[in-house]
Amino acid sequence: MADKPKQQRQQEPQQSVLGKALVTGFTAGILWSGLGAIAYYFHFSEVSAASFIFRSFWQTDWTGTWLAEVLAILFVGLLSLGSALLYYFTLKNKNGIWPGVFFGLALWSIVYFVLTPLFPAxxxxxxxNSxxxxxxxxxxxLYGVFIGYSISYEYREFNETANSYSNEGRV
Structure with missing residues (x-):
């Protein structure tokens, strides 16, 4: 019975840490931009994903609909693949909550101070407003912590599992 977890791990196909990082990035983009759309709907925020992506370039009626918001959320999910890759290649070996907090704040600063002039809406x-x-x-x-903690956890788990398999034969 003690060998059951070991057998189960060997039978399951190992998804790469990079693949899991991409899934995490897409999920984070959809989750947090979806919550951003809800915050926009309830007037906690003056901007939403559709504001950035569609309303800045097209001034048509459909950009104010929920269809535009859903499409923008999906687009943010795709863009989030890039930020997940950035975190993976730069900070994956950092543990704790703080690297994700600083990553999220850095992204927020880039979006609102550097990229905002590119979006006229x-x-x-x-x-x-505040x-x-x-x-x-x-x-x-929260987005940065979600990505950071998830990617770091998977990276650490993968390395600990790989080390435990290589150390089993040395006993």
């Missing part, structure tokens, strides 16, 4: 940072600052800041922090 979004007011400048100083024109946004509710938007706090709400989006918290969402980006």
């Amino acid at each position: 979004i007011p400048s940072f100083l024109e946004l 509710d938007t600052w706090v709400t989006t800041g918290c969402l980006f922090i």
